[in-house]
Amino acid sequence: MLTLNMGLVYTVINLLVLYILMKKFLFKPVNNILEQRRAAIEEEMNQAQTLKEExxxxxxxxxxxxxxxxxxxxxxxxxxxxxxxxxxxVILSQARKEADKIRTDTEERLKQEREKTMRGLQKDVADLAVEAAEQILSGGSRQREDEAFYDMFLRNAGEQKNAVQRGENA
Amino acid sequence: MGELANRLIEELNCETAFTIPLFGGIPIPESVAVTWVIMGLLVVLSIWLTHDLKVVPAGKKQLFVETAVCKLQDMFRDMLGEKGKQFVPYMVTVILYLGAANLIGLLGFKPPTKDLNVTAALAIMSIVLVEAAGIRAKGVKGWVKGFAQPSAVVAPLNVMEIIIRPLSLCMRLFGNVLGAFVVMELIKIMIPVVVPVPFSLYFDVFDGLIQAYVFTFLTSLFIKEAVED
Structure with missing residues (x-):
C-alpha cells in the first residue's frame, strides 16, 4: 500500500501535461479576454478624456x-x-461764455448810456447857468426876477436829477 | 472487525486499473487512470467555459470563469510575490487538480490523492520547482549560500529541509485524504443512513479542499522564500 512505483512518474507526466493544457485552454483565453477588456476600457477612458478636454x-x-x-x-x-x-x-462753457459776454456787453452799454446822460445833463446845467447869467445881466426888477429865476433853476435842476436817477435805475 | 480491516486494506490497495499491451505490458495504476479522468474533465470544462468569451461580459458562465480564474490567480500572486509570479499558472493548475482529485470520491472514483505515488509526485515537483526557482533567482552560488542563512550553524537543517519539505507535503496530503477516507468508511459501516451525509460534507468536501489549499499554499510559501531574500 505504501509503495512507490511507476505511478509516480506517470503522475509527474500527467501533471505537466495538465499544466500545459490548463495554460492553453483556461489561463490563456481568460487572461486574453481580460487584457482585451482592459485595453478597451483604457481606450474608452482616453477617448473620454480627449472629448472632455475638447x-x-x-x-x-x-x-x-x-x-x-x-x-x-x-x-x-x-x-x-x-x-x-x-x-x-463744451456746450456749457460756451453758454457760460455767451452769458458772460451778454452781461459785459449790457454793462458796457449801460455805462455808456449813463455817461452819455450825465454828459447831456452837465451840458443842460451849464446851459441853464449860462441862460440865468444872461438874464441876470440883461437886468429887470431885481427882487422878483431873482426869485423867479431861482425857482426856475431849482425846478429845472430837480427835473434833471430825476432824469439821471431814472437813467441809473434803468 | 476482521472483516472491516480486510475491507479497509482492500480499499486502500492501489489496484492496477488496466495494462497497456505495449512493450510487454505497461500496468496503469488506478490513480493514474482517475487522474486522466480528472484531466479530461478539467480540459472539457475549461473549453466549455472559455469557448465564447466576450470583451463585454455576457452571461453568468463567463462571469463565473473570470471570477474563479482571477480570484485564484490573485490569491497565488499575493502568496508568491512579485518575483515568483511566473509560477502562478502552475499553482492554479495544482490546486484545481487537487480540488478535483479530493472531490472526485463523490462521483464514486477512488481519489488519486489516496495513492502515495500521486502525492509524492506532487511533492517532488514542488521541491524541484522551489529549488529551481531559488537557483534561477539567485544563481547557483547564491542558492548554495542560502543554506547558511541566517547562520552557518543551521546549514545542516536547511539542507535537510530539501527532503523534509516534500516529505511533509506528501505525507500531510496523503495522510489527510487517507484518514478522511478511513473515518468515512468506518462511519458508513457503523451507521449507513443519513449520518454519513454531514460527515461526508466535512471529510470529503471541506477537508479535501482545505488540503488542496494547504498544499499549494505551502509550496507557494517555499517558492516565495526561495526567490526573495
Missing amino acids: AMQLKESYEADTKGAKEASAGIIREARQKADQEAS
Missing part, C-alpha cells in the same frame, strides 16, 4: 468670447458717456 477648450473659448463682448460693450458705453460729457461741458 469640451473644456470650447467652453473656455466661448467664455473668452463672452467676456470680450462684455468688455467691448462696456467700452462702447464708456466712450459714449465720455463723449457726451465732453460735449455737454
Whole structure:
C-alpha cells in the first residue's frame, strides 16, 4: 500500500501535461479576454478624456468670447458717456461764455448810456447857468426876477436829477 | 472487525486499473487512470467555459470563469510575490487538480490523492520547482549560500529541509485524504443512513479542499522564500 512505483512518474507526466493544457485552454483565453477588456476600457477612458478636454477648450473659448463682448460693450458705453460729457461741458462753457459776454456787453452799454446822460445833463446845467447869467445881466426888477429865476433853476435842476436817477435805475 | 480491516486494506490497495499491451505490458495504476479522468474533465470544462468569451461580459458562465480564474490567480500572486509570479499558472493548475482529485470520491472514483505515488509526485515537483526557482533567482552560488542563512550553524537543517519539505507535503496530503477516507468508511459501516451525509460534507468536501489549499499554499510559501531574500 505504501509503495512507490511507476505511478509516480506517470503522475509527474500527467501533471505537466495538465499544466500545459490548463495554460492553453483556461489561463490563456481568460487572461486574453481580460487584457482585451482592459485595453478597451483604457481606450474608452482616453477617448473620454480627449472629448472632455475638447469640451473644456470650447467652453473656455466661448467664455473668452463672452467676456470680450462684455468688455467691448462696456467700452462702447464708456466712450459714449465720455463723449457726451465732453460735449455737454463744451456746450456749457460756451453758454457760460455767451452769458458772460451778454452781461459785459449790457454793462458796457449801460455805462455808456449813463455817461452819455450825465454828459447831456452837465451840458443842460451849464446851459441853464449860462441862460440865468444872461438874464441876470440883461437886468429887470431885481427882487422878483431873482426869485423867479431861482425857482426856475431849482425846478429845472430837480427835473434833471430825476432824469439821471431814472437813467441809473434803468 | 476482521472483516472491516480486510475491507479497509482492500480499499486502500492501489489496484492496477488496466495494462497497456505495449512493450510487454505497461500496468496503469488506478490513480493514474482517475487522474486522466480528472484531466479530461478539467480540459472539457475549461473549453466549455472559455469557448465564447466576450470583451463585454455576457452571461453568468463567463462571469463565473473570470471570477474563479482571477480570484485564484490573485490569491497565488499575493502568496508568491512579485518575483515568483511566473509560477502562478502552475499553482492554479495544482490546486484545481487537487480540488478535483479530493472531490472526485463523490462521483464514486477512488481519489488519486489516496495513492502515495500521486502525492509524492506532487511533492517532488514542488521541491524541484522551489529549488529551481531559488537557483534561477539567485544563481547557483547564491542558492548554495542560502543554506547558511541566517547562520552557518543551521546549514545542516536547511539542507535537510530539501527532503523534509516534500516529505511533509506528501505525507500531510496523503495522510489527510487517507484518514478522511478511513473515518468515512468506518462511519458508513457503523451507521449507513443519513449520518454519513454531514460527515461526508466535512471529510470529503471541506477537508479535501482545505488540503488542496494547504498544499499549494505551502509550496507557494517555499517558492516565495526561495526567490526573495
